[in-house]
Amino acid sequence: MNYKSILIYLIISTLYLLTLKLVWIILSVLQGLELTNITLETNLILGLSLSLLSILFGNKINLLIKNLGLSLVFTYVFYVINNVTPLWFYFGIFSIYFLFLNNIRNYDLKYLNQPHVIEKVTFKYITLFGIVFFSLVILFPFYIMLVTSFKTQASLLMNPLDFSLDFTKDFKEFFKSYIVVFKTYNFSRYILTSTIVSVGTVAITLLFAIPAAYAVARLNFFGKTFLSTSILIIYMFPAIVLVIPLYTIFSQLGLRNSISGLLIVYTATTLPVAIYMLQGYFKSIPKEIEDAALIDGHNWFGIILKIIIPLSLPAIASVALYVFMIAWNEFLFSLMFLDNPKTFTLSRAINYLAGDAETPRQFLMAGSVIVTLPILLIFIYFEKYLVGGLTSGSIKG
Template identity: 40%
Template sequence: MTRYFTYRKFRKSIPDLLIILVILVMLFPFLWIILTSIKPSKEIITLELQFFPTKATFEHYRSVFSTLPFFRYITNSLIVALGSSILSLIIATTAAYSVSRFRFKGRSFTMLLFLTLNMFPVVLLLIPLYVIFLKLGILDTYISLVIAYSTYSIPFSCWMLTGFFNSIPNELEESAMVDGCTHGGAFIRIILPLATSALVATLIYIFIYAWNEFLFAVTFTRSVETRTLPVGLSTLIGQHVLNWGLLAAGGVISSIPVIILFMFIQKSMVAGLTAGAVKG
C-alpha cells in the first residue's frame, strides 16, 4: 500500500518536474550569458567546459562603456521604442475599436489583410521603406525607425485589441450614451479604462519589439547619433575577432530596462494577454 501511494504521488509530480525542466532549459542561455560576462577573457574560450568563473570580474562591463558610446545607444533605443509604442498604440487602438464596434463593407477583409501582413518576412519591407524614406529625406533619423516599427507592429496589435474590445459588452456604451455621452466620450470614459490591461500588454509587445529590432535599424541608420543598441552591439563583431566578454556584458545591460519594465507591469500584461480569450 505504501509503495502504491508513493508511486501515485510520483506520477502526480511528473508534470511539475517537466515544467521545471523546461524552465531550466529556457533559462540556461541567459544564465550562460551572465556568467560569460563576468568571466576573465582567458576563461571564456577554453578547451574544457568551464561553467563558473574561477574569479568573477566586472572588467567587461567597464570596457563596454569605455569602448562604445553605450549611453548614446541606450538613449536612441529608448526614444525609438517609446515613439513607436505610443504611435502604434494610438493607431491600433482606434482601428481595433472601429473594427470591433462598427459594421462596414470590407471589415472582414481588413482584418484578414492585417493578419496577412504579419505573414510576410520583414526583409520584404526593407527596399520599399528604404526608397520611401530616401525620397522623403528621413533616412538616418528617429522618424524613419518609428515609422518602420509601427508599420510592422500595428497589424498584430490591432488583432490583439480587437479580441479584447469584442469581449466588452455594447450595453456599457449604450448606457453611457443614454446618459448624454457621445460615442467618442463613451470610448474615452468607459472603454479605455476597462481596456487598461490590454493596452499595457500591447504597449509592452511593441516596446520589446522596437527595443530588440536589428534589421530595420541597421538598414535605416548610419551614424552614432541615431544608431540603436542592437546595432551598436553588432559593431563588437569583427571579421576576425569577436570579443565575447564585451558582447555578453552589453547583452546583459541591454536586457535590464525591459526586465525592469516587465516586473512593474507583469500583472497588467498577463491580464491583457488573456482578457480577450473569453467572450463577455
C-alpha cells in the same frame, strides 16, 4: 510483493539522482573545480542504495529525521569515496540528497504495490526530469551571458571552464566590462535611442490603434469585414519581404539612419497586431454603458476617452507591453536602416560590436546583458499583462 515495480522505481530514481548530481558537477566544474575522480559506478551504487533505503524505512520514522539522517550519511560516504576539497561542493551534494529524498517521500513498499504504479512513478519522474532539464537548458545560456561579462578574454581563453568570479576585486575592476561598454562604446546613447524608439512606438501605435480598433469593434461601415480579414493577413506578412522596397524608398527619401524612419516602420508593423488584439477586447465591453453615454450627449471621441479606455486598461497594458517588447528586441530593420553609429539601437550596436572580431567577448556579453536585463525585468514585473499580450498576439514572432 510487486518486484517489477520496485525494480523500475529503483532504476529511474537512481537515474534521476545521477542527473541531479551531474548538473551540480557541471556547475562546479565551471567554478574551476577538478572533479576527475568521481566515477559513475560508485554513484550508481550510492543512488541505488539510497533509493532502496528510503523505501525500506518508509514512514516508520519521522520524515525530517529520516531525510536529514540519510542525506548526512550519504554525503559523508560520498566524501570518503571521492574526497574533493571545497566544503561548498558537499553542501550542494547534501542539498541534492535532501531534495531527492523529499521528492520520493511518498514511496514505500505499500505504495509500490498499487495498480498503475509503474506509470505513476514514471510520470512523476518525467516531471522531475522535466523540471531539471528545462531549467538547465533555459537558464544556462543566460548564466553564461551574465558570468562572461564579469570575466576577461585572456582568462576565458586559457580555461574556458573557469567561470568563478573573484568577488574580492574592487568595484571598478569587477564591473570593468560595463564601464568600458558605457565609456568607450557609448552604450548610454544606444540605451537612450532604444528607449525613445520603443516608447515612441508604443505611444504612436496606441494613438492609432485604439480609435481604429474601436471602429472595427463597434461601428458599422462599408468594408468592415474586408478590413478585419485584411488586418489578419497583413499581420502574417513577413518583414523580410518589406526590407528591400523599404530600403530603396527610405534611401531616396533620406529616412534611413533616422529614428523617425524606425518609428514609422515599427509602428506600421505593430499596428495590425495591436488593432486585432484591442478590438477583441473592446467587443467584450457591454454596449449598454456606451448607449447611456450617447444619450448623455457624449460623442464617439468622448466615449472612447471616458469609457472605453478606462474600462480596457488591462488590455491596453498588454498591447503596450507586447509592442514595447517587439520594438525593443527588433533587429532586422535596425540592421538594414542604420549604419551610422549615432543612430544605433542597442541591438544594432551589439551586432556592430560583434562584427569586429577584435571585440573581447566580455564586452559583447556586457552589451548583451544590458539589452536583455530591462526586458526581462519588465517581463517579470508585468508578467500577467505581457503573458496576456503574448497569448492574444504572439502568433507572430
